[in-house]
Amino acid sequence: MVTPSELKQMYLDMATARHYEERLQEEYLEGKQPAFDISAGPIPGELHLAAGHEAAGAGVCQHLRDDDTVTAPHRPHHVAIAKGVDLKRMTAEIFGRETGLGKGKGGHMHLFDPEVSFACSGIIAEGCPPAVGAGLAAKKRNTDSVAVAYLGEGAIDQGAFLESLNFAAVQDLPVVFVIEDNDWAISMPKDRVTDVENGSDRAGGFDMPGRRVDVDDAVAVYDAAREAVGRARDRNGPTLLEIQVHRRMGHFMGDPETYRPEEDQDAAAGRDSIERLVEDLRAAGVDDAEVDDLRAQAEARVEEAIQWAKDQPEPDPAAAHDDMWINPGSGVTDTEPDFDLAGGDD
Amino acid sequence: MAEQIDRELTMSRAMVEAIATEMRENDEVFYMGEDVADYGGIFDSTEGLREEFGYDRVMDVPISETAYLGAAVGAAQEGMRPIAELMFVDFFGVAMDQIYNQMAKNTYMSGANVSVPMVLTAAVGGTYNDAAQHSQTLYGTFAHVPGMKVVVPSTAYEAKGLMHNAIRDDDPVAYMFHKRLMGIGWLPAPDGPKTPVPEEEYTIPFGSADVKREGDDATIVTLGLHVHRALDAAESLADDGIDAEVVDLRSLVPLDTDTIVASIEKTGNLVVVDEDYRSYGVTGEIVASVADEALGALESVERVALPDVPIPYARPLENEVIPDAGDIENAVKRTQ
Ligand SMILES: Cc1ncc(C[n+]2csc(CCOP(=O)(O)OP(=O)(O)O)c2C)c(N)n1
Ligand SMILES: [Mg+2]
Numbered sequence: 084m085v086t087p088s089e090l091k092q093m094y095l096d097m098a099t100a101r102h103y104e105e106r107l108q109e110e111y112l113e114g115k116q117p118a119f120d121i122s123a124g125p126i127p128g129e130l131h132l133a134a135g136h137e138a139a140g141a142g143v144c145q146h147l148r149d150d151d152t153v154t155a156p157h158r159p160h161h162v163a164i165a166k167g168v169d170l171k172r173m174t175a176e177i178f179g180r181e182t183g184l185g186k187g188k189g190g191h192m193h194l195f196d197p198e199v200s201f202a203c204s205g206i207i208a209e210g211c212p213p214a215v216g217a218g219l220a221a222k223k224r225n226t227d228s229v230a231v232a233y234l235g236e237g238a239i240d241q242g243a244f245l246e247s248l249n250f251a252a253v254q255d256l257p258v259v260f261v262i263e264d265n266d267w268a269i270s271m272p273k274d275r276v277t278d279v280e281n282g283s284d285r286a287g288g289f290d291m292p293g294r295r296v297d298v299d300d301a302v303a304v305y306d307a308a309r310e311a312v313g314r315a316r317d318r319n320g321p322t323l324l325e326i327q328v329h330r331r332m333g334h335f336m337g338d339p340e341t342y343r344p345e346e347d348q349d350a351a352a353g354r355d356s357i358e359r360l361v362e363d364l365r366a367a368g369v370d371d372a373e374v375d376d377l378r379a380q381a382e383a384r385v386e387e388a389i390q391w392a393k394d395q396p397e398p399d400p401a402a403a404h405d406d407m408w409i410n411p412g413s414g415v416t417d418t419e420p421d422f423d424l425a426g427g428d429d
Numbered sequence: 430m431a432e433q434i435d436r437e438l439t440m441s442r443a444m445v446e447a448i449a450t451e452m453r454e455n456d457e458v459f460y461m462g463e464d465v466a467d468y469g470g471i472f473d474s475t476e477g478l479r480e481e482f483g484y485d486r487v488m489d490v491p492i493s494e495t496a497y498l499g500a501a502v503g504a505a506q507e508g509m510r511p512i513a514e515l516m517f518v519d520f521f522g523v524a525m526d527q528i529y530n531q532m533a534k535n536t537y538m539s540g541a542n543v544s545v546p547m548v549l550t551a552a553v554g555g556t557y558n559d560a561a562q563h564s565q566t567l568y569g570t571f572a573h574v575p576g577m578k579v580v581v582p583s584t585a586y587e588a589k590g591l592m593h594n595a596i597r598d599d600d601p602v603a604y605m606f607h608k609r610l611m612g613i614g615w616l617p618a619p620d621g622p623k624t625p626v627p628e629e630e631y632t633i634p635f636g637s638a639d640v641k642r643e644g645d646d647a648t649i650v651t652l653g654l655h656v657h658r659a660l661d662a663a664e665s666l667a668d669d670g671i672d673a674e675v676v677d678l679r680s681l682v683p684l685d686t687d688t689i690v691a692s693i694e695k696t697g698n699l700v701v702v703d704e705d706y707r708s709y710g711v712t713g714e715i716v717a718s719v720a721d722e723a724l725g726a727l728e729s730v731e732r733v734a735l736p737d738v739p740i741p742y743a744r745p746l747e748n749e750v751i752p753d754a755g756d757i758e759n760a761v762k763r764t765q
Binding site: 118119120121122127128129176179180183185187188189190191192193204205206207208209237238240241242243268269270271275276277337341342397398399400401402403404407 | 463464466467468471489490491492493495496519520522523556557558559560561562563614615616617736737738739741742743744745746747748749750
């Protein structure tokens with residue numbers, strides 16, 4: 084059973100993530116309006132916000148430790164927040180600042196925080212194999228850490244995902260695959276591109292359990308993930324979890340969403356996993372004043388991170404040429420040994 | 430006297446016009462890609478096509494590049510004329526085997542008994558801070574493997590003529606269009622790619638580079654977005670009394686070495702400008718080709734390309750690595 088303190092932690096993560104996305108949306112659109120110009124404004128590039136996905140981040144990561152690896156896709160912020168990624172440095176990265184997680188080199192789709200074993204990347208399903216690799220390392224080293232790969236429902240048709248399921252299954256690796264089903268892959272509705280209704284059904288073909296959580300209810304996600312993460316930690320192999328979430332915003336900022344029926348947009352806006360969790364908190368005896376206080380804490384933390392990020396310096400252009408190698412180009416040595424390769428006596 | 434053309438189109442409209450014309454004339458032409466139906470292509474590459482031709486011929490496909498690019502190879506081998514799109518060229522890696530080992534090689538491996546008349550369209554290029562996985566051009570990667578024709582339009586006029594030729598060609602063609610040139614509202618194009626475009630059908634032959642500006646002092650060889658940056662550089666060099674010629678390659682495979690060499694024989698100074706990585710790529714190849722054919726005519730050589738780093742995200746960093754008009758200008762000055 085989920086404890087009141089776990090409920091509060093999930094609420095904090097989710098409220099932080101929601102406020103974060105709403106504030107990033109504002110910051111991002113600054114300078115890009117009225118005519119949307121992707122290359123203007125304080126936050127450069129593409130921005131994929133995860134409002135409506137929060138339960139999938141918090142409900143799963145609640146069971147993870149810092150040494151458990153998480154890979155996330157192009158819509159990563161809610162997962163990063165739930166995994167405990169340094170919010171200030173993550174925000175600085177999104178603003179393209181020198182003190183960002185990747186010194187401004189990676190950006191919002193390429194966040195790396197090795198302190199809490201988090202990474203994300205932008206090519207569909209490409210985070211799955213590295214998560215399998217983290218599971219493989221745990222198995223070889225005989226530790227009880229686990230790995231979680233997040234992906235969208237649009238990613239379940241990608242080879243990197245399907246091959247990873249098989250590899251994790253045949254090696255009994257401690258990996259949990261988490262599909263966030265928001266019904267859309269940019270403009271493509273799920274049923275246009277995939278013939279199974281539930282991504283979790285893919286598990287059957289790989290001899291692993293598949294579980295779907297039909298509503299974005301943080302407690303239901305928590306329960307399903309406890310079993311899946313527990314199974315991995317106990318070395319009983321991988322699990323495929325699917326969580327129904329919803330997309331409250333466009334695919335990326337600036338997406339006109341002309342392809343999306345208004346009812347669908349309204350339905351997404353009407354479902355709110357955070358409000359649902361507030362009811363769970365009340366039922367667990369947490370009073371409204373405390374909920375308000377948690378929300379205020381979350382919002383303050385976001386504001387502080389954004390302000391901090393904006394105060395950070397931009398990178399020096401010359402830094403573009405740094406960070407290519409850990410070792411110098413010559414490798415671990417710059418001298419070649421002097422063997423007599425001719426051999427023989429003379 | 431050639432007729433005067435007044436109608437101007439953006440590059441995306443010109444590209445779509447050619448595709449629509451071919452689709453009207455030939456039932457066997459169809460388009461596959463992610464978000465090409467209702468969305469009309471993230472970079473407007475299929476805007477309006479689904480409305481005219483329906484979902485069966487303007488097909489949204491699963492995010493399974495290996496499957497649908499390979500399926501385009503297969504359908505082409507059956508004699509159809511598929512066009513398959515990589516939303517960003519950077520995603521080629523997911524399907525590299527189908528591209529490199531089938532699309533490019535099946536004609537040759539079959540002793541030309543099999544043909545692969547498909548077009549692979551791909552959005553390329555940076556300048557809007559989309560970082561390392563969504564900003565590459567990969568021109569060199571595509572041109573490197575033998576067996577694909579590789580074309581890169583720089584204006585609406587080229588976009589249409591090259592697309593007609595690409596669809597009609599019996600060989601696989603990679604058609605690499607630069608996002609910054611398409612004329613998309615949210616990704617404003619520079620002046621230049623929007624050009625007069627004839628209403629009628631016309632084909633531009635591959636392997637015919639176009640001299641976009643004539644000059645006697647230096648030859649700037651480039652392609653895609655950098656044609657426009659080179660023209661800007663040439664304008665400001667003219668103020669300093671330096672007269673640069675700008676050669677737009679238009680296709681990498683086949684490569685029109687003759688036009689480049691003719692220009693070098695006039696100017697003696699070669700500046701190759703590329704938005705791909707510096708090493709093992711377009712700049713080195715052009716320099717080597719000129720050296721092969723006209724070493725004696727070469728007085729100086731400059732390469733302007735991305736340094737060998739992944740494309741960084743932050744604006745000052747991206748600006749540092751992607752060549753701009755100033756970088757081109759400086760390179761030309763170094764040859765004088
Ligand atoms: C291999 C590859 N193909 C295409 C894309 C372009 N792309 C980015 S996000 C996206 C849709 C993803 O949908 P889904 O997996 O459901 O995630 P969501 O965006 O809904 O969270 C696509 C097609 C990509 N990044 N990588
Ligand atoms: Mg989705």
